[in-house]
Amino acid sequence: MKVSQILNNNVAVVKRGENEVIVYARGLAFRKKVGQVITEDEIEKTYVLDSTDLLEHFSYLLSHSDELHITIVNEIIAYGEEKLGEKANDYLSLTLLDHIGFALKRAAKGQFIRSPLTWEVKKFYPEHFAIGLYALDLINQQFQVEFPEDEAVSIALHFVNLQEGKNNLEETIHSMESLRDIISIIQYHFQLTIDEHSMNYMRLMTHLQYFIQRILTKNIYDESDAILNEQIKALYPDAYECVQKIRVYIREKYACELTTDEETYLMLHIHRITNRA
Known part of the structure; x- marks a missing residue:
């Protein structure tokens, strides 16, 4: 592979076949010049992006990122991959590097964002939340800051999005909000x-x-x-009334009607959990 562009002391764009990829290796700029060959053995990490726009964005981000930020992101992703048993795509490196860099700038001004999804992530994605806590511990130690737990939630959501194979985080967030809302409807209805x-x-x-x-x-x-x-309606009228409230919620949020069978299964589950409670 030939070096196409040196981005900073440790990062370069190289030509691999017909495509360009970004590589990371400590001290790379002191050892290589544009046009020289770099071998796989010399590279610590390779980033493969699926579009020219992402390549340019990542190139800019890496060239303006602190080396310690890159090292921490790599460590967080390695931990997350081991925890989830799944290989991360390189887009995750881009989003995490961007997120952490911005978070540290906020922290320097004493600006900490509260997450509205802390409860949901803890309950529905405990493994991903554990990754967020691991990342938070690393960042707090390395940069002498004290991020609140909410920041672990934000980092965890990047890994939730990765594992569920979704194109954006919005769908994941909507799903968790709906879970929270439906549980709230059940608890409020049955007090x-x-x-x-x-x-x-x-x-x-x-x-x-x-x-x-x-x-x-x-x-x-x-x-x-x-x-x-x-039959289920007749047996469990309280559960039926509760499901009608969920029906209204689903209609308003998703413009969708509950089917007969969805209603039946919800009544059964709601009766079981509220009867035992």
Whole structure:
């Protein structure tokens, strides 16, 4: 591979086949010049971006980033990959480097952002939250800052987005907000606090996660078992009333109607968790 451009002391753009990639190696600029060959053994990390715009953006970001920022991002991603058992794409390096750089600038001014999703991420994505806490500990130690737990949530969401294979973070956030809202509707309707450590709670959460995903993908489950639905309504009228509130919520948020079978399964899950509670 030939060096096309030196971005800073440790980062360069190189030609690999027909494409250009970004490589990281400590002291690279002192050892290489444009046009010289660099081998795989000399490279510590390679970043492959899938568009020219991303390559240019990442090139600019890396050339203006502190070496310690890059090292910390690499360490966080390595930890996250091990924790989740999944290889991260190089776009994650770009978004995390950008995020951490901006967060540190905010911290220098004493500006710390509160996350509205702290509860959701802790409950629904504990492994991803653990990655965020790991990252937060690294950053706080290295830069002598004291980020609040909310910053761990923001970092965790980058890994949630990675693992769920979504094109943007907005869908992930909407899903978590909907889970929170539906649980709130159930607790408010029955005037109780659900035991979040119970097996029935876990079953309900799993059902709701797939339920919301089906709504988002327009893959609604409906075999129209009207007889079973009528039986469940008669047996569990409180659960039925609660589901009607969820129906209104889904209609207003997603412009979507609950099917007969979705209603039936929700009644069953809600009765189980509230009856046991």
